[in-house]
Structure formats: structure tokens, C-alpha cells
Amino acid sequence: MGRTHRVGIIGLGVISGVYLETLTDVDDVIITAVADLDPARAEAVAVTLPHARALSVEELLAASDVDVVLNLTIPAAHAEIAEAAIRHGKDVFGEKPLTARLDDGVRVMAAADAAGVRVGCAPDTVLGTGIQTARALVDEGRIGRPLAATAVMATAGHERWHPNPDFYYAPGGGPLLDMGPYYVTSLVHLLGPVTAVIGAGSRLRAERVIGSGPRVGESVPVLIDSHVTGVLTHASGALSTLIMSFDSAATTAAPIEVHGEAGSLRVPDPNGFDGTCAVRQVGEGEWTDSEPLAGVVGAARGAGLVDMLRASGGRTARADGQLALHVLEVMTALLQSAESGCRVEIASTAERPALVPLTEGLAALQG
Incomplete structure (x- = not known):
């Protein structure tokens, strides 16, 4: 694996708890910042994480110690947050759907291609x-x-x-x-x-x-x-x-x-x-x-983000x-x-992602 991936989370609603449970147990992932429209909620989550601090959304997007933005906002905000993260040169992994509107999704992917950053998206249950x-x-x-x-x-x-x-x-x-x-x-x-x-x-x-x-x-x-x-x-x-x-x-x-x-x-x-x-x-x-x-035995939400972070050798992230x-x-x-x-x-297409070998837990998931 070789490096530590610094993740900032935007959106701390119900689904964030499952992601936090998964990611805090992954050795090469560290959550460095959290943000929510409710600052008190961000503060409450940050105190449970040893390396994270509560920031505003704008502060997290600009933070130098955040490499990847995990976008757990409501669907209507997916495009806005993803595009802002891309403008700051950060990779993005978001909850599904990619965006609420197709034209927004096309724009997000075009911006990511132009910036040379990666975009991943749930569902990762398929892994x-x-x-x-x-x-x-x-x-x-x-x-x-x-x-x-x-x-x-x-x-x-x-x-x-x-x-x-x-x-x-x-x-x-x-x-x-x-x-x-x-x-x-x-x-x-x-x-x-x-x-x-x-x-x-x-x-x-x-x-x-x-x-x-x-x-x-x-x-x-x-x-x-x-x-x-x-x-x-x-x-x-x-x-x-x-x-x-x-x-x-x-x-x-x-x-x-x-x-x-x-x-x-x-x-x-x-x-x-x-x-x-x-x-x-x-x-x-x-x-x-x-x-x-x-597939990954014992996988949970966040597996797709881990797979994206570890993808190497030209392999496309499976999510x-x-x-x-x-x-x-x-x-x-x-x-x-x-x-x-x-x-x-349908104008777009997509390759069938690579099969996931039978893997005992996320710790053993290879790039």
C-alpha cells in the first residue's frame, strides 16, 4: 500500500456513521477533517477521531492536509461539492447517485479529467x-x-x-x-x-x-x-x-x-x-x-473508497x-x-469493472 491517504468528510448525516466505522479501521486511511452545515455536529464527530478537526465546508475544501474528499451530502449538493473539491485539486468519492442531474454528472467528470483527479462513487456494495x-x-x-x-x-x-x-x-x-x-x-x-x-x-x-x-x-x-x-x-x-x-x-x-x-x-x-x-x-x-x-469478505460502506485509493498499475477503480x-x-x-x-x-458506456478476488477483509484488498 505504501502511503497514507488523508480524507476529509463533508456531510455527517446518518450514513456517515457507517463510513466512519469502516475507515477508522483501515491502516492506510486517516481522517483529518470533517465538515457539516451544522457546526455542532462536526465538532461532535471530530472529538471521536484522533486526527480530525471540525472545519467549515470551505475550510475543508482548501485544507492542505486533505487529499481526498468523501462527499456524503444530500444528492442535490453532490455536484456542487464535487466540483469545488476538483477545483482544489482533490480526489472525490461520493455517495450515490453521482449527481442529481445528468448534465451535472457530465460536468463533474469533465472537470475531473481536465484537473487530473479521480472521482469514485457509491454503491460499493457490489464489491x-x-x-x-x-x-x-x-x-x-x-x-x-x-x-x-x-x-x-x-x-x-x-x-x-x-x-x-x-x-x-x-x-x-x-x-x-x-x-x-x-x-x-x-x-x-x-x-x-x-x-x-x-x-x-x-x-x-x-x-x-x-x-x-x-x-x-x-x-x-x-x-x-x-x-x-x-x-x-x-x-x-x-x-x-x-x-x-x-x-x-x-x-x-x-x-x-x-x-x-x-x-x-x-x-x-x-x-x-x-x-x-x-x-x-x-x-x-x-x-x-x-x-x-x-469479493471482499466482511466489506462495508467505504470499501469503494479504499479500492479507489489503492488502485494502481493502470487499474480503474471498481466504483x-x-x-x-x-x-x-x-x-x-x-x-x-x-x-x-x-x-x-444511452450515449455513455462503461467497462465492466475487474472482478474482485476472494479477499479476507479490506486490509487484504490489493491495488
């Missing part, structure tokens, strides 16, 4: 043993040539548990832009890039009621489609059917299934890092579970900005198609 084992099974030919996939996420909505769910129902949120990155990114890992989409969307009601926290009972307006479905055409010719919903009580559907000429593959929840893959080949009567074949931009275009194209009723071609 765990769940999706990586599924990828290994596909690559080994266990189901033959892949022909189709289904991806289903159906819940009743995040307002039931999140104390401040407003952004889930505002532009940049919704089930597709919030949860879709896990599923679409996984589909690209499994089947390759997407060339066209067609979609449809709806919304069950005009407002949601917060179910927990200090704002319990308060209503939040729904400004986006809360149920989105569509078909993705992959460059390989495979077709993926996608259902992303905040309007469902529950589902018995597998999170992802991939179907090929010789069999079918059941894939675990891409919002987690592990889980069991199962294969049922043509003519067999039962599903057969697979042992983990690839890189170009993949996130492609996934963002696929999702925004689905919403565009849902509005227009027309098929939408």
Missing part, C-alpha cells in the same frame, strides 16, 4: 461477496449465455424509519435514484453496459407522513414518481426488467435474477455486501447454493465515476422515457 460471486458464476458460464435479468426493490417508503425523509421525495430522490444505483450498477457488473431503455412511472399519493423522530406526523410532499419500472437493453443483447417502488408493502421476488441458456442465477440483495447466490440449471429440480467465489455516470444516465433516461413514452438511447 462484497454477494454480487462478486454472482459475477464469477456468470463469467464461469454456470448459466450459459445470459439472456435476461429481473431486478426488484419494493418497499412502502423510507419515511417510516428515516427522521428527515424529505430528499427521498424531491428531485434527485425517489426509488429509482435512491435505490436504483444498487441494482443498475449490479446489472452492469453482471451483464455489461446498457444501450437503451424504456420506462414508465407513477406515484401513489401526493404526500408522505414521517413515522419516526422529532418530526413524527409531519407531512412531506411527493415531487417525484414513487414507482418506476422499465426495460434495459444491454450491449450484449441481454434484457433486464427493473421495478423500483416506494408504493409496495412487500415482495417475494428475488432482488436480482439472471437467466441464461443453461440455467438461472439467484442474486442476493445488492444493498448488502454479502448473501448467498444460488444456481438452478436446466433440467434440475432444485436451486444449489454457491460458496463465496469472489469509479465513469461507471456511476453511466448508471446515472440509465436512470435519468428511464425517467425521461416514463415521461415521454418513448425508448431512449
